[in-house]
Amino acid sequence: MEAVQTLQTERLTLRQPGPSDEADYVAFMLSDRARHVGGSSDRKRAWYAFATELGHWAIRGFGMWAVTQHGDDRAIGFVGPWYPDTWPEHELGWFLYAQAEGKGIAYEAVFAAREHAFKSLGWETAVSYIDEDNLRSRKLAERLGAVLDPSAAWPGQSAGAEPCLVYRHPAPEALQ
Amino acid sequence: MTQMLATDPLKNASTGPQQAEAFMGFYASDRAHFFIGHLTREDARRRFTLDLGHWMLRSFGMFSARDRASNGFYGLIGYWFPEGRQEYQLGWFMTKPAEVPGIVFEATIEVRNDPDRRFIWKTLIGYFHSKNIRSRAMAERQGGPVDQSAVEPRPSMLAYRLPGPEAI
Numbered sequence: 001m002e003a004v005q006t007l008q009t010e011r012l013t014l015r016q017p018g019p020s021d022e023a024d025y026v027a028f029m030l031s032d033r034a035r036h037v038g039g040s041s042d043r044k045r046a047w048y049a050f051a052t053e054l055g056h057w058a059i060r061g062f063g064m065w066a067v068t069q070h071g072d073d074r075a076i077g078f079v080g081p082w083y084p085d086t087w088p089e090h091e092l093g094w095f096l097y098a099q100a101e102g103k104g105i106a107y108e109a110v111f112a113a114r115e116h117a118f119k120s121l122g123w124e125t126a127v128s129y130i131d132e133d134n135l136r137s138r139k140l141a142e143r144l145g146a147v148l149d150p151s152a153a154w155p156g157q158s159a160g161a162e163p164c165l166v167y168r169h170p171a172p173e174a175l176q
Numbered sequence: 177m178t179q180m181l182a183t184d185p186l187k188n189a190s191t192g193p194q195q196a197e198a199f200m201g202f203y204a205s206d207r208a209h210f211f212i213g214h215l216t217r218e219d220a221r222r223r224f225t226l227d228l229g230h231w232m233l234r235s236f237g238m239f240s241a242r243d244r245a246s247n248g249f250y251g252l253i254g255y256w257f258p259e260g261r262q263e264y265q266l267g268w269f270m271t272k273p274a275e276v277p278g279i280v281f282e283a284t285i286e287v288r289n290d291p292d293r294r295f296i297w298k299t300l301i302g303y304f305h306s307k308n309i310r311s312r313a314m315a316e317r318q319g320g321p322v323d324q325s326a327v328e329p330r331p332s333m334l335a336y337r338l339p340g341p342e343a344i
Binding site: 018019051056058084 | 196218221222224225226227228229230231232233258259260
């Protein structure tokens with residue numbers, strides 16, 4: 001596996017998730033805050049979701065970053081690239097634990113993850129899949145300059161999955 | 177030296193797409209019927225991702241079993257212990273080429289003897305569908321009686337209690 005990578009922002013270190021993140025991640029997935037991001041009331045499913053985060057890194061060499069604050073390795077959320085085999089295109093996702101809310105952390109973290117996806121992973125475009133009633137995430141997408149793309153496919157569309165909104169991020173050139 | 181070689185799929189997960197193809201092909205085949213039942217390609221990919229995550233979290237999981245000489249894929253042998261399980265499960269899920277007398281038995285014993293992990297558990301549990309005659313016979317050969325008191329994951333399954341490392 002590749003050397004451990006991190007991304008640094010003014011307040012945050014984004015790092016690859018590992019086994020030490022399991023308990024907080026599972027607790028989050030069992031909470032109501034996770035209702036828009038595949039949360040579950042079933043502990044096994046929540047654990048499967050976490051194992052899948054790690055497996056995504058193993059298969060792709062990238063995945064969602066664990067967001068930490070400088071000087072404290074404990075994750076306060078996850079943001080970044082998500083591209084399982086079945087996704088229509090490259091996604092930037094995010095979710096923060098309750099204690100990280102309301103401090104501009106998500107914006108700062110996703111901004112850095114997006115820059116890395118464009119510059120280092122070579123992505124040419126990125127979307128975010130967001131439930132229509134997830135107003136807070138829609139606001140963040142808009143603040144990041146993403147706009148609705150009604151022509152884009154959503155995950156599971158061909159299999160009859162419920163639609164979600166697709167926000168398209170500005171192209172790498174537009175962010176220079 | 178056994179004919180079958182069991183390897184950790186994490187070791188070449190990112191560089192060995194054949195590994196993913198082998199696991200996914202198996203999950204999508206009829207052979208997975210008793211295991212997790214014939215997955216779509218999407219679900220097979222999800223399952224393989226989960227297999228790797230299981231390895232990363234537990235430091236053990238399903239090994240990829242291959243022919244030592246030809247590297248041909250024989251199937252999966254290994255451990256499953258997700259959140260919520262009370263017991264360490266040992267399972268084996270084999271493709272047709274592995275149906276050579278003795279080699280699954282040998283390989284399973286070798287996996288159970290793996291020095292890095294054998295002392296994690298005192299006993300293992302094998303869950304097999306009541307109609308899965310071949311695997312049930314294999315569990316019995318490994319010394320496992322049916323354990324009526326074991327927690328079964330599904331009603332159609334039988335639980336075989338496999339002896340711990342000291343019995344091997």
